[in-house]
Amino acid sequence: MKHSNKLFKYISLILFILYLLFNSNAVFSQKLIHKINLDFEISEPGKLAYGWRMPEKFQKIGYKAYSNQVNPISGKFSLQLESIYKSINDAEIKDSSKYIAICYQEIDAKNYQGIDLVFESKSILSNTSEFNYAIFYLEQIGSDTSAIVMSDTLRHNDIQQITLKTKVLPDVSTIRYGFLINGFVKAKIDNVELNMDYDQSKNVSSVPIDVKHTSNLISLAKFIGNVRYFAPISEYSKLNWDKLTYSYVKDIFEKNVNFNILDKLKTDFSDYLTSIEKNKIDADSIYCYEYSGLPSNENSDLIFGKIVNIYEPTTKYPGTVIQVINIEKIQSESLSFSAKAKLKKYTFNGKFNVWIRIDSKEGQSLMEYKSPQLSTNSADWETIKFSVNTPKDAANVRVGLVLSGDGEVLIDDVEMAIKYKGKSQKNNLRNSNFDEINNSKAIIGWSMPQYSIINGYSNSLVSEGVDNSNCLKIISNKENAVVFPDKYTFYKETFNDGITLNFPQTLNKLQINSASKPTFPFPDNFAINENDAYSRFVILIDLYNYIRNFGYNKVPDEELNEAFIQAIGATSKEISIDNFLDIIHNFYAITGDLNAKFWNSDYDNSFLPQIGIFIDETQNTPLVYSATQLGIPDSSAILKVEDTEMSKLNKLDNNPKFEIFKSIARLLSGRQKTTVNLTYKTPNGEIKVAMLERNSYQLKNLTMPDFATELDTGIIYINSSMINDVELKSILPQLIAPDIKGIIFDFRGLSKISDYFLGVLTDKTTLNYITEIPIYTAPNKSLVSNYSFESEIKNFPKLNNTKLIFLVNQLTRSNANLIAYIAKENKIATIIGERTQNNYVDVGELYLPAFFYGTQSYFRVKFNGKYISQPVVPDIEVIQTFKATAQDIDLQLDKAIEILKN
Numbered sequence: 001m002k003h004s005n006k007l008f009k010y011i012s013l014i015l016f017i018l019y020l021l022f023n024s025n026a027v028f029s030q031k032l033i034h035k036i037n038l039d040f041e042i043s044e045p046g047k048l049a050y051g052w053r054m055p056e057k058f059q060k061i062g063y064k065a066y067s068n069q070v071n072p073i074s075g076k077f078s079l080q081l082e083s084i085y086k087s088i089n090d091a092e093i094k095d096s097s098k099y100i101a102i103c104y105q106e107i108d109a110k111n112y113q114g115i116d117l118v119f120e121s122k123s124i125l126s127n128t129s130e131f132n133y134a135i136f137y138l139e140q141i142g143s144d145t146s147a148i149v150m151s152d153t154l155r156h157n158d159i160q161q162i163t164l165k166t167k168v169l170p171d172v173s174t175i176r177y178g179f180l181i182n183g184f185v186k187a188k189i190d191n192v193e194l195n196m197d198y199d200q201s202k203n204v205s206s207v208p209i210d211v212k213h214t215s216n217l218i219s220l221a222k223f224i225g226n227v228r229y230f231a232p233i234s235e236y237s238k239l240n241w242d243k244l245t246y247s248y249v250k251d252i253f254e255k256n257v258n259f260n261i262l263d264k265l266k267t268d269f270s271d272y273l274t275s276i277e278k279n280k281i282d283a284d285s286i287y288c289y290e291y292s293g294l295p296s297n298e299n300s301d302l303i304f305g306k307i308v309n310i311y312e313p314t315t316k317y318p319g320t321v322i323q324v325i326n327i328e329k330i331q332s333e334s335l336s337f338s339a340k341a342k343l344k345k346y347t348f349n350g351k352f353n354v355w356i357r358i359d360s361k362e363g364q365s366l367m368e369y370k371s372p373q374l375s376t377n378s379a380d381w382e383t384i385k386f387s388v389n390t391p392k393d394a395a396n397v398r399v400g401l402v403l404s405g406d407g408e409v410l411i412d413d414v415e416m417a418i419k420y421k422g423k424s425q426k427n428n429l430r431n432s433n434f435d436e437i438n439n440s441k442a443i444i445g446w447s448m449p450q451y452s453i454i455n456g457y458s459n460s461l462v463s464e465g466v467d468n469s470n471c472l473k474i475i476s477n478k479e480n481a482v483v484f485p486d487k488y489t490f491y492k493e494t495f496n497d498g499i500t501l502n503f504p505q506t507l508n509k510l511q512i513n514s515a516s517k518p519t520f521p522f523p524d525n526f527a528i529n530e531n532d533a534y535s536r537f538v539i540l541i542d543l544y545n546y547i548r549n550f551g552y553n554k555v556p557d558e559e560l561n562e563a564f565i566q567a568i569g570a571t572s573k574e575i576s577i578d579n580f581l582d583i584i585h586n587f588y589a590i591t592g593d594l595n596a597k598f599w600n601s602d603y604d605n606s607f608l609p610q611i612g613i614f615i616d617e618t619q620n621t622p623l624v625y626s627a628t629q630l631g632i633p634d635s636s637a638i639l640k641v642e643d644t645e646m647s648k649l650n651k652l653d654n655n656p657k658f659e660i661f662k663s664i665a666r667l668l669s670g671r672q673k674t675t676v677n678l679t680y681k682t683p684n685g686e687i688k689v690a691m692l693e694r695n696s697y698q699l700k701n702l703t704m705p706d707f708a709t710e711l712d713t714g715i716i717y718i719n720s721s722m723i724n725d726v727e728l729k730s731i732l733p734q735l736i737a738p739d740i741k742g743i744i745f746d747f748r749g750l751s752k753i754s755d756y757f758l759g760v761l762t763d764k765t766t767l768n769y770i771t772e773i774p775i776y777t778a779p780n781k782s783l784v785s786n787y788s789f790e791s792e793i794k795n796f797p798k799l800n801n802t803k804l805i806f807l808v809n810q811l812t813r814s815n816a817n818l819i820a821y822i823a824k825e826n827k828i829a830t831i832i833g834e835r836t837q838n839n840y841v842d843v844g845e846l847y848l849p850a851f852f853y854g855t856q857s858y859f860r861v862k863f864n865g866k867y868i869s870q871p872v873v874p875d876i877e878v879i880q881t882f883k884a885t886a887q888d889i890d891l892q893l894d895k896a897i898e899i900l901k902n
Helices: 002-023 056-060 211-230 234-238 241-254 261-268 270-278 450-454 533-550 557-571 577-591 656-668 725-730 755-760 814-825 882-886 891-901
Strands: 063-068 078-083 100-108 116-126 133-141 146-150 160-167 174-182 186-197 286-292 305-309 319-326 334-345 351-359 365-370 382-389 396-404 407-420 423-426 458-462 471-475 490-494 500-504 597-600 612-615 622-625 636-641 675-681 687-693 708-712 715-719 742-746 770-776 784-790 803-808 830-833 843-848 852-857 860-863
Touching (some): 056 063, 056 100, 078 100, 078 174, 116 133, 116 174, 133 160, 146 160, 174 186, 211 241, 211 261, 211 286, 211 500, 211 533, 211 557, 241 261, 241 533, 261 270, 270 500, 319 471, 334 351, 334 396, 351 407, 365 382, 533 557, 533 577, 533 843, 533 852, 557 577, 577 597, 577 852, 612 656, 622 656, 622 882, 636 656, 656 675, 708 891, 715 891, 742 891, 803 814, 803 891, 814 830, 814 860, 830 891
Parallel strands (some): 715 742, 803 830
Antiparallel strands (some): 063 078, 100 174, 116 186, 133 146, 133 174, 286 770, 319 396, 334 407, 351 365, 351 396, 407 423, 458 471, 490 500, 597 852, 622 636, 675 687, 708 715, 770 784, 770 860, 843 852
C-alpha cells in the first residue's frame, strides 16, 4: 500500500506539473494584487466565492467549484470542489487522465520576495479512492523561474489541516495557491491562510523623532519622488524602490545627528544629476517619463508609467489624406513629386511627409517611399521634392499626405510628373491645388481613411493657400496632445534650509542606460510591515509622492509638508494597524478626494456591527435603528464612536449625509469579532455606552432584493450594484417580454452596469460626454496634459417602449451618478429618490508597501463643454424617513412600484 501511495503521488506530481506547463495561459492572466476572501465568507450560495477561480475548461467536463452552506467547516460557507459524475463509468469521456481540475488564487509576488511563505488550509474529503484524491499546492512564477511545493495526495475523510512552506525567490512575479482534485473526489475546503514567516525581531516598533529627522524625511520624500517617477533611466525601473527607501529611512535614524540624507542621495544618484552637464549631446531621440492617472499594477507599482521618446507619435495611426492614380497604360520610367507645406507642431512629435505606394494591377505592393520629413515649425511655405524609379508592372500609385503626431499642416500645389520614353510630362493629380470645390468637407479627389479619423485627425479646405488660394488642412486632436518638458531642461526642487537641486527632465538616447544603480543593505528574511516604524515611514513617503505628483487635486507644498510632519510624528510611536490606517486617512484627507479609502489586505477591516445608521435630513445627525437586540432603542443619536465625536466629523458641501455615513462606517469597521464602543443618547435623553461586535460585511440597510427579480406582476427590479452588463444582457429576453409593465433600476450606490448599456434603453440619440484622464510628464503636477475621449453610447434599443424608473439617493456616486445624469439629460427614465452625491469621477486603486491599498479618483467628466458639477435632482423627490427605515419600508421603491402599476 505504501508503494501504491508513492506511485500515485509521483504520477500526480508529473500530471500536475505537465498541466501547469501547458495551461499557463489566458485563464491565469488576471492576477489579484493581494489575497482576498480566504475564508470564502464573501459568497452567494451555489456560486464560486469572490476572488477564487476555476477555469471554464474544467466546468465543461463536469467539475464544479461553489460556496457551500451545508455543514461548513467554519463560518457560513466552505468551498466545495466536485464532479457531477461519481465514477469514470458515469463520465462522458472514458479517458481517466482527463479528469483533473484546479481552483486557485493568483497574486502579485512583489511584497513576498525573499520571505518564507506559509500556505495552510483545512479540508474534508469524500468518495476517495486510489484514483480520487486532492492536492494542495503553492507555486511561484517568474519570467525565467518556476517553483512549486505540493502536499501529499489527500484522501482523508476527517477534518485535516495541511501546511506548505517555501521561500519566495527574488525574481518571482506571481504566486499561485490552490487545490487540485483528481478523479471524482468531493472536497470541502475552508480556513485558508497565506502568511509571511519573517524575522519580526528586526522590527523597530517606535523611534524618537526630532526636527532634523523630519527635515531629512521630507528631503527624502521629495528626492525619491523626482527620481523614482520622473528619471527616464532604464536601470532605475529595475530597483526595488520600497526596500531602497527603507534603507535611507534607517540611515536617517541610525546615523550621527549631523547626517544629511541629501548628501548620500546626491552621491548615489550622481550619474543622473550630472549627466546633462557632462553630455550636452544633441541626440536623434529625447526621452521623458509619462504617467497616466489610471493606476495599473501590471505596469507600475504605483500608476501606469513608461519612458517615451518625445519625438514619437502617441497615436497608433497618422492623419493621412490619399489619392490613387492609375498608370497601368503608361510605360513609366520614373515618377517625380513636389508639394508645398506649412507645419505647426503642438508637441515635439508633430511631423509631415509625402508617402507613395506603387501597386501591381492585382493590388500587390511593389514599392513604398517616404519623403524627407518636415519636422520644424514653418515660417513660410516649404517645398518637398523627390523622385523614384517606377517598378515593372506598376499599375496604381497611392499618394498620401501624412501628418503624424500632434499638430496641423497646410498643404498646397501637390504635383506628380511621369517620365517615359526619355521625356518628362506633368500629370497633375486630381484637384492638386485644392481649388476644385463642391463643399469644404468632401474634398474632390482626396479622402481620409477611417483609421485616421478614429485616431482623432480631421481634414478640411481653408483659404490660406499659396497666393491666398484654397489649400488642404490636416489637424490632430489638440485636446489629446501630451505636453513634454523642453529638451535638456531641469525641474528645480527646493529642500529645507534653502538647498536646491536641478533634476533633469529629459535625457538623450546615449544617457538613459548609462546611470548606475545604487546598492543598499536590507535585512535578510525581513518584510516591510505595519508593526515597524521605519516601514510605516516608507508607506507615508509613498503616499506623500502620490499626493504631490499624481493626486486628483493640487495640494500646496507647505500644506502637504505640514500634514506629512503630523503623520510622521503620529506614526513614530508604537501603534496598532487601526491607528495607522487612521493616520493614512487623515493625511490623505488634505486632497479633498471624496473617493479616498484605505485598507490593508493582511488585515480584514471590512466587518461592521450589525446595526442600522440613518442620517437625519435636517440636522445631519446619525441615528441608530434595528439594534434593539443590543439594547439600543430606535432613534438613539450617536455621540461618539470610540473617541471620535460625531459633532467633529467633516460635513462637506458635496453631500453631508453621505460624508457622515462614510466616516461612521470607517470608524466602526475592523477585524471580525473585535469590539467597538458606541456612545449614544436615547430618545429620553440618557447617555449610554454600548460595546458592539463586528460581525457583518456591511451596515444594516433596507431589505431589498439582490440581482434582479419580479416584485409585482410585470414589474422587474434590477440592483445595479449586483448585476453587470453581461448578466443584464443575459436576461434581456425576459425583460422585453410583452407582459412587462416596467423596470426599476436601483442606482442607490455604485453600479456594475456601465453607461454604455443606456443605448439599449432608448431609441433617442444619446447626448455623449467627454472623459478626461490626466497625463503627468513632470514632478509636482508642474506639467499636466489631459487625454480626452468621447463616450460612444450606441443606440440599440430593446427597451425603449418599456417604462423605466431609476432610483437614486445620496449614495449614488461614481459611475452610477454619471448614468443617472445621462439618463436625466436624455429623458431616458423617470428619476425617483433624493439628490445624488455629485461625484462624477471613476475610481482607481493605489498600491502602497506592506499590503496597504487605497482608492482615489482618476478622471473628470465634461458634458456640453463643462465639467459636471451639480448633483442629479430627481424628477420625483421621495425622502426616506427614519420611521420608514426603522420598519424596513423603502418609500422610494414603493413610489416606483405605485407609478408602474398605475
